Amino acid sequence: MIKRTIRHLMTLAVMAALISCAHTSNNAKVVNNIEEFNQAVTNLKPGDKIVMANGVWSDVELRFSGVGTKEQPIVLTAETAGKVIISGRSNLAFSGEFIEISDLVFKNGHTPTGEVISFRTSIEDLANNSRVTNVVIDDFSNPLRKLADLWVAMYGKNNRFDHNTLVNKRNRGVTMAVRMNTEASRNNNHVIEYNYFGPRQVLGSNGGETLRIGTSHFARDVSATLVQYNYLDRTNGEHEIISNKSGGNTFLNNVFFETQGTLTMRHGHYTTVENNYFLGNRKPNTGGIRIINENQTVKNNYMYGLTGHRFRGALVIMNGVPNSPPNRYDPVVDAIMNNNIVIDSDYIQLCAGADEERSQPPTGSQLQNNIILGKDNLDPFTLYDDVSGISFAGNYLNEEVSTPIKSGFTSTPYEVTVNEHGLRVPSQELLDKIGFGEVKLPVTKEEVGASYYPKTDALIAFQSGKTTTVKAGTDTLLDALANSSAGDVLVLENGGQYLLTKFAEIHHPVSIVAKDGDKPVILSQKPHFIVIENGGALELENLWFDGAESPDYKGNSVISTSGTSMNINYSLFVRNIKVTDLNVNGYFDFLKANASTFADTIEIVDSEMSNISGSILVLNKETDDLGVYSVENLTLRGNTFTNVKGEVATVYRGGFDESTFGPIVTVADNTFTNTGKGSTHRSGASLYFHGVQKLNISNSTWDKSAPLKLYLTNGDPITVIDNVVMKDTGKIEANNDGYKASKVVYQ
Structure with a gap:
């Protein structure tokens, strides 16, 4: 020394x-x-x-x-x-x-x-x-x-x-x-x-x-x-x-x-x-x-x-x-x-x-x-x-x-x-x-570092900017987004109706919320209601998304990430949201994450989603099997999913690389009713997790749904399933027995 x-x-x-x-x-x-x-x-x-x-x-x-x-x-x-x-x-x-x-x-x-x-x-x-x-x-x-x-x-x-x-x-x-x-x-x-x-x-x-x-x-x-x-x-x-x-x-x-x-x-x-x-x-x-x-x-x-x-x-x-x-x-x-x-x-x-x-x-x-x-x-x-x-x-x-x-x-x-x-x-x-x-x-x-350069964080927190009330109407939400800045909060009118005739593009962290009471209804005439672009992050609270005005296309979604590479990680927080009738055509999803995009965090909590022809979360587009995946931390907590033809969540991390921690997934206190049983549904699962490194599923109920499916890969994944009930639902399927299950009841 x-x-x-x-x-x-x-x-x-x-x-x-x-x-x-x-x-x-x-x-x-x-x-x-x-x-x-x-x-x-x-x-x-x-x-x-x-x-x-x-x-x-x-x-x-x-x-x-x-x-x-x-x-x-x-x-x-x-x-x-x-x-x-x-x-x-x-x-x-x-x-x-x-x-x-x-x-x-x-x-x-x-x-x-x-x-x-x-x-x-x-x-x-x-x-x-x-x-x-x-x-x-x-x-x-x-x-x-x-x-x-x-x-x-x-x-x-x-x-x-x-x-x-x-x-x-x-x-x-x-x-x-x-x-x-x-x-x-x-x-x-x-x-x-x-x-x-x-x-x-x-x-x-x-x-x-x-x-x-x-x-x-x-x-x-x-x-x-x-x-x-x-x-x-x-x-x-x-x-x-x-x-x-x-x-x-x-x-x-x-x-x-x-x-x-x-x-x-x-x-x-x-x-x-x-x-x-x-x-x-x-x-x-x-x-x-x-x-x-x-x-x-x-x-x-x-x-x-x-x-x-x-x-x-x-x-x-x-x-x-x-x-x-x-x-x-x-x-x-x-x-x-x-x-x-x-x-x-x-x-x-x-x-x-x-x-x-x-x-x-x-x-x-x-x-x-x-x-x-x-x-x-x-x-x-x-x-x-x-x-x-x-x-x-x-x-x-x-x-x-x-x-x-x-x-x-x-x-x-x-x-x-x-x-x-x-x-x-x-x-x-x-x-x-x-x-x-x-x-x-x-x-x-x-x-340490260059003497003249400040050490400030680039990440801008949600709800750190100004608050703006957005009137109900056609494209009023689009106008508010166009005039928003990073960290802003857009407050929608309780019970109001908001029609989108163009993509709602999210280019920075922004919150779209309503106060307690009747949820404002958001409809869209485009294949995607919202597109999270590079630099964007989104917080949604007390809103209602309905597919009544959506075009008759296969592959619609409420939220999509950019179709081009995003080199800035995004986050999505969904709280107390209602989603209904995404069924104008097949494969109508809630969130579709494209390849070369990555979420630090996705959370859906205390929400109700029903009558959906596709999936809730499509997080399986990284298919090169090189250890690449789409989300680091995923949480589903306190939700009710009903009549969802595809998977509620499909998360894919293929390959044998040991250089990453995720995905890390928590599924707790949810109810799954008639999920994952669509005739065109390929995986035959209500939830499908491939290569997830840390998975905890607890205190949830399945009713008349497709089974939970697991594919455990290398990296010593930790998979724990505790206190779940499967009514008229197939048994858990996995490629090996490397998971812990306790208090799993089949009825």
Whole structure:
């Protein structure tokens, strides 16, 4: 630790000297457009400085190359930090020696290639001894959700990426990657520090990592990258928030705030993970550290309020594949998971992933001198295989907690207080016993990222804007939507009738509600009443949708998502809604979610829906079987569904990918009468769930309906069915018996 601190201080001193040299250079040249830029960057010399004039630079592909020196780097910067906005189809590639890039903002566009900022200009021409600092990339996302790109690709050796802000990546692809494609980019000694990795929405598929170092092709090669003093804020793309895929890397003094996933040592040996803070705050799917491979060291880390299960637990040690190929799972050998603090976190998973392929348990490993205190799950340890290859000693558990491990644990009272730094801590006596030291964040949110760029959330809450009363009539609701802003509330007249002659397009979060009393009736002359477009989100309350005016088409719906790719997740909340007579033709659905659209949350509660020729929720359009799906969290609660010919809900997640958490589905307190029995209904189910990762069905009744059908896939799905009644309804059908059912009554 002392050596690393000295190294860090020396690095700061050297870089400060470089900044001083660069900004006192007399060789500065201001450029106003891409033509002047291209002319200025020819034949760059040590000490040269190119200054981009303030303003918007649209559709520019910047290429910057030269050979500076340690004392006189070549600099590319903004006239004023944060005032040069690079937009449209644009990117930046640079190469050479001692290059410094600073103060630019990438916004309102996307890269035309595979990388936004690249530390190379060709396969052979790489950047070495160079730096990117005080740069912002904000929602510079390809509009095609499934099209992958990288925001930052580090190549070469001895480069530094510091004090940058990367937020709101919305399409597939790693936010930042250390690339090791050639020998010239291995053993690189890069430093990634003091960056703000801001919110990243759930991707709903693999390919949503925030930081990846290496790939499976270079699993046995050394990167030697240092990742320190970064703040990762709700970076929820997939369950590998950081994917370590090379050897010799160090993760030191980073903060993970409410991140839905883990720091995963997916490939590579000799990784060090030390003094990182994981603050889950009891948010869903928040995770800690996952160990795979040999000679991994995890020590002096702090974890609070982590709820993730199995691969996403607070502390996870995996099973491996004997004689594993590089792209699978090297067995855990000589791993250390010592001197960590785990407070109010639910799961510690040992030998996780054990199956016919991953059959080799850890060997020569330690889990020692850890403090594990919690009251939310009193059985936090799950053992999936033989743990005799892990040495347990000096660990502390609170008295209420049980463990299947016979030795190495001492019971202690649950004594947790909030210290002066706002963190939940055990007693000082326990801290002294494991030698942890002061419990304090190593870096704060204010200390990281670009100095000029605010850390504000892009998500706008429902009912945070103005409230407008909408008169009944033809297209009055359309006019109100056209004049609305994000967060607005549109209040319809009780008992009024609202006819739509055009699609009601939703482009931002908006609430359409009525006060308690007679529900206003909404009718439409278009195939879809409402279309949620990119950026849209919808809240509906105390309304009545009726199909009396709908056109005689097959495939109508009340709500549809955009027919083109949506790279911004939407939400749909439906409360106390009445839906009637969607039966002018076949397959008239309530919600139809198209492919390449994704919902963070869909909730239907306390609603009545009847006489429907199609389905209530069509969430099965992602059929590539690559682990992609349409909704993260789905809730059906307190509803009555009557005479629905299709499924009330069909949710599909195909394939065998293990990189995501969802879908997560709750079905509770519902009544299903004559549902799922239409003559053209293909699945023959009232509810069909394929590949759902967490499913809870409870306190519900089926009457004269098609059966509930389940298709359980990999990922150790949790499926619980409790206290349900099936009257004149077929038995539950499933492809295997991997679900728990209790109090299921057939009448």
